[in-house]
Amino acid sequence: DLMSDDQSSLPRELREKYLLTRRIGTGVCGEVRLAFQRSTCRKVAVKIINKKNFQSEGMATRNATTEIEILQRVDHPCLIKTEDFYQTDDSYYIVLELMEGGELFHRVKSQQQLQENVAKLYFYQMLSAVQYLHSNGIIHRDLKPENILLSSQEDVCLIKVTDFNQSRILEESVLMRTLCGTPSYLAPEVFTQASTTGYSLAVDAWSLGVLLFVCLGGYPPFHESFGDKSVTDQIILGEFTMVPSKWRHVSDQAKDVVRRLLVVDPSKRMSIEAALQHAWLQDQGMLETAHRLMYPPGEDAAAVSMQEAPSGGPSKRKRGDGDEED
Numbered sequence: 530d531l532m533s534d535d536q537s538s539l540p541r542e543l544r545e546k547y548l549l550t551r552r553i554g555t556g557v558c559g560e561v562r563l564a565f566q567r568s569t570c571r572k573v574a575v576k577i578i579n580k581k582n583f584q585s586e587g588m589a590t591r592n593a594t595t596e597i598e599i600l601q602r603v604d605h606p607c608l609i610k611t612e613d614f615y616q617t618d619d620s621y622y623i624v625l626e627l628m629e630g631g632e633l634f635h636r637v638k639s640q641q642q643l644q645e646n647v648a649k650l651y652f653y654q655m656l657s658a659v660q661y662l663h664s665n666g667i668i669h670r671d672l673k674p675e676n677i678l679l680s681s682q683e684d685v686c687l688i689k690v691t692d693f694n695q696s697r698i699l700e701e702s703v704l705m706r707t708l709c710g711t712p713s714y715l716a717p718e719v720f721t722q723a724s725t726t727g728y729s730l731a732v733d734a735w736s737l738g739v740l741l742f743v744c745l746g747g748y749p750p751f752h753e754s755f756g757d758k759s760v761t762d763q764i765i766l767g768e769f770t771m772v773p774s775k776w777r778h779v780s781d782q783a784k785d786v787v788r789r790l791l792v793v794d795p796s797k798r799m800s801i802e803a804a805l806q807h808a809w810l811q812d813q814g815m816l817e818t819a820h821r822l823m824y825p826p827g828e829d830a831a832a833v834s835m836q837e838a839p840s841g842g843p844s845k846r847k848r849g850d851g852d853e854e855d
């Protein structure tokens with residue numbers, strides 16, 4: 530039973546504050562377990578990143594610390610929030626809010642394909658989250674259905690992007706500084722190689738195109754079962770397959786968004802900003818629902834009462850043990 534479960538390898542402080550139970554998710558970096566906050570019996574998720582299972586020591590710490598830095602720094606309703614963080618010599622333990630709806634991957638699989646208006650609601654939230662990351666100089670780089678979590682079993686629900694493990698913070702690079710100086714003496718490859726080395730923000734736009742395709746079509750755009758080309762070749766050529774029986778009921782506007790994101794040339798690919806302005810998303814009903822989910826009135830009221838507070842600048846709402854939550 531759980532009590533005899535080996536909790537001894539966990540950091541003492543973590544064990545004292547949370548009871549860890551069954552595994553609810555696995556990833557390349559480790560696992561996610563369901564846990565209960567002992568003081569409130571509130572359910573949380575604990576993500577355990579095993580430091581050792583990265584091939585190189587340097588890569589491991591850089592990725593994990595980047596992920597943790599990002600998780601603690603970002604604040605957006607569609608990005609998973611870190612509630613607590615612990616580490617031992619061989620693992621990181623990140624306490625996250627529990628997303629009761631599980632992975633988008635399983636939702637799409639169980640429903641074959643999502644209704645268009647549900648896909649639109651989810652896609653708008655993903656765009657908002659990624660737009661926020663980009664405005665903070667962060668590229669996710671690993672957007673996929675396993676990294677999109679749903680807050681409830683309902684179709685109409687909040688979604689959150691997770692797993693910033695592959696994320697990159699756009700730092701001022703030597704290359705950027707070089708490109709600021711006089712180009713007169715720079716070799717051509719500095720410019721051409723420059724445009725291909727850095728991960729541009731456009732990689733996330735492509736991944737969102739794949740995500741939207743999967744939500745609308747119920748299957749991936751590039752797959753070894755399509756034709757004789759390898760998945761890599763299909764991607765490089767931008768050859769995706771819209772199976773008629775699956776796409777017949779999808780609107781032309783929705784298909785247009787997919788087609789403008791799955792463009793091979795990143796300079797011609799639709800940007801996140803442009804996608805947010807696309808006709809398909811100018812849907813007042815969806816936008817109202819999304820904003821109600823993202824900025825629920827209860828929390829606004831708390832913020833309003835805080836603004837009336839006499840003290841100087843607006844103090845950040847402290848992260849309670851959930852006593853503020855309804």
Ligand SMILES: COc1ccc(CNC(=O)c2ccc3nccnc3c2)cc1
Nearest residue numbers: 553554561574625626627628629630631
């Ligand atoms: C009552 O116990 C449960 C209720 C719902 C679920 C479905 N959720 C999950 O399976 C799940 C998976 C990974 C996650 N990663 C971070 C945050 N939340 C997560 C939730 C899992 C357990």
